[in-house]
Amino acid sequence: MSGKEYTYFNSCRSCGSREIKHVADLGRMPLAGGFIPRSVKKIRGEKRYPLQLVFCKKCALVQVNISIRPDTLFKYYYYRSSVIATLVRHFEGIAARLAKKFGEPKKRFVVEIGCNDGSFIKALRARGFRALGVDPARNLVQPLIKKGMPILNTYFTEKLARSIAKEEGKADVIFSSNTLAHVEDINDVFAGIAALLKDDGQLIFEVHYLGSLLKETQYDMVYHEHQYYYSALSVSRLLRRHGLELFDAELIPIHAGSVRFYAQKNRAGKRLETARLRSLRKKERHENYGLVSAYEKLDQRIRKSREDLIELLEKLKKNGKRIAGYGASGRATIISNYCGLGRFLDYCVDDSPLKQGTRMPGVHLPVVSANSLYGRKAPDYVVLFAWAFSREIVQKHKKFVSRGGRFIVPLPHVRFTR
Ligand SMILES: [Zn+2]
Known part of the structure; x- marks a missing residue:
């Protein structure tokens, strides 16, 4: 697809x-992570791409x-797992569990697809595992490779998997966190996994869970980078075509509600399906994840949340109120562009110094520090884009609230915090 910017x-x-059935149309959207650096004075040629969600x-x-x-999207990637303490602990916890399970980590080979800046590879090696990471982000992995970390700076494909199997042997565990929603050719990746995994090996992968999207109307998790929204139902069917099967699934709280799937080859010596996987399947059947009707309702809820938010902000603006946003993440890009919030908000607060001074993709709101909540031009209302963390943020800014400021939570339903 060289030359073409996207494939439809x-x-x-x-x-x-x-x-396939169209589920939701979020319009033409800039890249969720396309924050515009301070050095760019005149914004021109910012790209927008159609963003639609479909159901097979x-x-x-x-x-x-x-x-x-x-x-x-991925050659230069600015998301780093190592700066998020909960994620580093998360990876250390998984490495510890694997070490306990295997007893002799030195004899085990673990491959990580999408190793980002190496947090899990480091944790595995600290436990004695032989590990190999694969990641296309040059800026993240080249410095690690120079330090001697076992990482291949490329995309995981079937071809690569076969060459790893040949040179390094097959893997006892293939692990991936928050990456298998991002790959373009999903069948090539799963064919590679099947080719690289030992017959008694296991695939463990974490992805955002479709159930969280449905339950909390998380349309703000729909970005161009997140290409798939998995359920146990759809994953089972995908795996089956590659000679793999699920045997366990575990809901985990990271990244707005994720799921950790465990799969194996469907050959001899299989692990039995766990009770928690059975109950997840039951829930998905009960909530009609396999039927169009579940997604028609989602579309209605997305539209309703936009109407409610615009109606509220219009009213506040008419009454002369000042409004800002909080949490300049990819999720903020999606909500603010989908709802056209540029005309209501003056700026967006973010706690990360890296974001401060940039402008938000599409709506171009300046990103500033939380000091702005207290200055002469303090807002009366703040839309919490980081609504998953609303309790922490409200706690941190009690002073803003005690001075009469109010926080607005945009999803799943538009409401004020108490
Ligand atoms: Zn399909």
Whole structure:
């Protein structure tokens, strides 16, 4: 696809079926992470791409139907897991559990797809595992490779998997966190996993869970980078086509509600399906994850949340109130562009010094520090884009509230914090 900026799919990217149903249309959207640096004085040529969510009636996979050229998204990647303390602890915890399970880590080979800046690879090596990471982000992994970390700076493909298997041997564990929603050719990646995994090995992967998107109307998690929204139902069907099967699934609280899937080859010596996987499947059946009706309702809820938010902000603006946003993340990009919040908000607060001084993609609101909540031009109302952390933020800014300021939570329903 060289030269073309994106590919449009009118069939399912997992099973190839043309029986796909449009679930939601978020309009033309800039890249969620495309914050504009302070050094750019005049913004021109900012790109926007269609952003639509579709549902495959045949395999139940929910997906974005365009794919932006991977190098645009991932060659330079600014998300670092090592700066998020909870994630570092998360990876150390998994490495510890694997070490306990295997007894002799030195004899085990673990491959991580999308190793980001190496937090999990470091944790594995500290436990004695032989580990190998794969990641296309040059800026993140080249410095680690120079330090001698076992990382390949490229995309994980079937071809690469076969060459790893040949040179390093097959893997006891293939792990991936928050990456398998980002790959363009999902079948190539899963074929690679099947080729690299030992017959008794296991695939462990963490992804944002479709159930969280549905339950909390998290349309703000729908970005071009997040190409798939997995359920146990759709994952089972995808795995089956590659000779793999689920045997366990665990809901985990990271990244707005994720799920950790455990899969194996469907051969001899299989692990039995766990009770928690059975209960997750039951829940998905009960809530109709395999039927179009579940997604029609989602579309209605997304539209309703936008109408309610605009109605409230229009009213506040008419009464001369000043309004700001809080939490300049990708999620803020999606909400503010989808709802057209540029005309209501003066700026967006973010606690990260790296974000401060930039402008938000699409709406171009300046990103400033939390001091702005207290200055002469303090806002009367603040839209909490980081609504998953509303309790912590409100706690931190009690003074803003005691001076009469109010926080607005935009999702799942528009409301004021108490
Ligand atoms: Zn499909």
